[in-house]
Amino acid sequence: MNRYVKVPDGYLMVLRQKDNVFYELEKFAKGENIPSANFTGMGFVNIRFGFFDFKTKKYDPKDFSAVELVSMHGTLAWKKDSVSIHAHGVVADKTFQAFGGHILDATVGTGSVEILITPHDKVFERKKDESIGADVLSIDPVP
Amino acid sequence: MNRYVKVPDGYLMVLRQKDNVFYELEKFAKGENIPSANFTGMGFVNIRFGFFDFKTKKYDPKDFSAVELVSMHGTLAWKKDSVSIHAHGVVADKTFQAFGGHILDATVGTGSVEILITPHDKVFERKKDESIGADVLSIDPVP
Amino acid sequence: MNRYVKVPDGYLMVLRQKDNVFYELEKFAKGENIPSANFTGMGFVNIRFGFFDFKTKKYDPKDFSAVELVSMHGTLAWKKDSVSIHAHGVVADKTFQAFGGHILDATVGTGSVEILITPHDKVFERKKDESIGADVLSIDPVP
Numbered sequence: 001m002n003r004y005v006k007v008p009d010g011y012l013m014v015l016r017q018k019d020n021v022f023y024e025l026e027k028f029a030k031g032e033n034i035p036s037a038n039f040t041g042m043g044f045v046n047i048r049f050g051f052f053d054f055k056t057k058k059y060d061p062k063d064f065s066a067v068e069l070v071s072m073h074g075t076l077a078w079k080k081d082s083v084s085i086h087a088h089g090v091v092a093d094k095t096f097q098a099f100g101g102h103i104l105d106a107t108v109g110t111g112s113v114e115i116l117i118t119p120h121d122k123v124f125e126r127k128k129d130e131s132i133g134a135d136v137l138s139i140d141p142v143p
Numbered sequence: 144m145n146r147y148v149k150v151p152d153g154y155l156m157v158l159r160q161k162d163n164v165f166y167e168l169e170k171f172a173k174g175e176n177i178p179s180a181n182f183t184g185m186g187f188v189n190i191r192f193g194f195f196d197f198k199t200k201k202y203d204p205k206d207f208s209a210v211e212l213v214s215m216h217g218t219l220a221w222k223k224d225s226v227s228i229h230a231h232g233v234v235a236d237k238t239f240q241a242f243g244g245h246i247l248d249a250t251v252g253t254g255s256v257e258i259l260i261t262p263h264d265k266v267f268e269r270k271k272d273e274s275i276g277a278d279v280l281s282i283d284p285v286p
Numbered sequence: 287m288n289r290y291v292k293v294p295d296g297y298l299m300v301l302r303q304k305d306n307v308f309y310e311l312e313k314f315a316k317g318e319n320i321p322s323a324n325f326t327g328m329g330f331v332n333i334r335f336g337f338f339d340f341k342t343k344k345y346d347p348k349d350f351s352a353v354e355l356v357s358m359h360g361t362l363a364w365k366k367d368s369v370s371i372h373a374h375g376v377v378a379d380k381t382f383q384a385f386g387g388h389i390l391d392a393t394v395g396t397g398s399v400e401i402l403i404t405p406h407d408k409v410f411e412r413k414k415d416e417s418i419g420a421d422v423l424s425i426d427p428v429p
Contacts, residue, residue, distance in 0.1 A: 092243035
């Protein structure tokens with residue numbers, strides 16, 4: 001089943017139950033040879049957030065199951081030959097309480113995830129900012 | 144009073160106190176003959192969220208009054224001749240605690256709601272996915 | 287260091303630690319002579335939200351430090367010769383609990399803030415709606 005379609009502003013992607021969001025975005029980026037892109041989305045997911053600990057340089061993870069993905073914002077760039085996705089999300093459970101964070105992983109739950117991808121015409125890379133010990137999107141286009 | 148204006152990326156809609164968000168989006172979609180669209184928004188609302196119960200196939204609703212709409216993401220498609228809107232929102236009250244969910248209904252509170260609508264050039268329909276018992280956006284364009 | 291780059295859909299802005307989000311957006315709007323724009327973003331911030339009190343006509347503020355900015359939606363318009371920014375955000379702390387509101391001020395924390403700015407081709411102004419005592423974005427273009 002095809003998971004995305006070309007629209008004037010870029011691509012509309014609709015993922016189905018059990019699809020992995022990052023896997024599909026990576027496959028898309030490589031398949032369509034996307035230089036870089038912004039994307040927004042929403043849906044129903046099982047998701048893992050991580051909060052970056054600047055001392056250990058690791059993400060402390062937490063899983064949320066069967067939650068509405070009420071907001072997702074991200075950018076798609078590169079680290080050399082690898083697709084590098086940076087995405088933040090907000091989810092809500094059946095009590096409607098909201099949780100959010102840096103997305104480490106997400107798969108579609110009993111529903112779908114709709115993503116609008118807005119491609120750019122330049123290749124951008126994520127590079128380590130040594131002053132903070134974390135990757136930052138470089139807006140100097142890769143020649 | 145006119146509620147939207149054409150911009151290069153689509154349409155900028157500004158709704159005023161007591162306007163119903165879905166009613167205005169439907170009126171817009173029919174009036175401008177929009178094949179389908181993505182939209183994002185924010186504002187100040189009275190809103191009803193619903194969490195889909197996959198056993199009963201119904202939404203368990205909850206109302207939030209006089210809250211900031213801090214994020215809204217949605218898609219505008221069709222079910223035969225009817226406009227079909229799917230939107231997720233995040234709201235925050237005066238304590239800044241955030242709540243979110245699938246939007247069942249929303250009216251503008253003592254403020255406004257600003258929406259950017261990005262139209263697509265193809266007609267997409269929402270169709271029931273029998274495996275999950277819920278509607279999913281089909282990306283096979285309607286001829 | 288340059289903080290934004292032109293992309294087909296508008297501008298991609300990447301702010302670095304200690305940058306003030308509104309200051310950089312204002313500088314951008316004036317420097318690029320932007321008639322008006324919508325923007326979305328995410329990152330890591332120190333932020334001040336405010337909840338508008340319709341009796342006192344003032345914002346009750348609250349600060350959140352070292353939090354993920356998991357969603358930001360805003361519009362960039364004018365009040366006479368001044369840039370007028372209206373932005374709503376959602377943040378999450380290390381427990382992943384989400385908070386949101388009208389953004390009064392935000393600076394980049396130990397990370398970055400990535401913003402996609404979608405310019406419009408018309409000058410829009412924010413004007414006081416006397417019936418609610420708050421500013422509302424006017425979609426009547428300024429000649």
